[in-house]
Amino acid sequence: MAGFQSILFTAQTAMMRLSFLMICLAALAALAATGLSALGVWPWLSLQAGIGAGVSPQAGMAAQIMLTAVAVMLAFFLPASGRILALENSHRRFSLRMEDVLQAYRLAHAADRTGVFTLASEFDAVKERLAFLRTHPDLAGLEPDVLEVASQMSQVSQELADTYSDAKVARARTFLTQRQEELDTFKARLEDAQIIMHELRQWTRDVEIEESIAKSHLGRLRGELFELLPELSAQLQTPPDGSDPEAGSVVPIQPPRRGG
Structure with a gap:
């Protein structure tokens, strides 16, 4: 697609230049014919024209002068159009060159991040990058000055490529992945x-509720038990066979304290 656009643009430029040349030649021819007609060497252009029923005998001369004036004005106007076309062409070439430089720089910077370039000095580093770009299959059609600019840009960003090298970025990603896994494990445990x-x-x-209920039951049982103790104590103090009540010793049971 880019090749077809380039061919179309070249054809358009050639046709515009050819048209400008033809207009210039036509303007010169018309100017010469009009001058010779004014000097009486050549006859004026004959043309039957008029307004309404009248016919003007000078219509051919007026038309020839007007056509000559238009051709001369076009010849003076088209150079400005040619300069605009040249400016657009230059801008287009500049854009293409910048895209080429950007593509070459990206490839060189990516290779620098992977550790391809090892030379330390600035001159050797630029030469190494330039040699790499010249042998790269994706940059075979680029001009040498474009590759040189990309090599210099890559050498300038060498510190950036070393800081964000692929190995360091991979270690950082691995560390962050482990931290994320640890955080997920901690959240699950929490x-x-x-x-x-x-x-x-x-x-x-x-x-606590069951214990409170059990204590309440125990207190109620104690109360019921000690309500029966006086009767049991009297029965224990009077033996059934009529023997001496002092023969046996009875220890009275103390009633439970409330609230205990």
């Missing part, structure tokens, strides 16, 4: 701990 904490808290509440 969620498990929160679930266990909630279960233990609920379990503690249930045990």
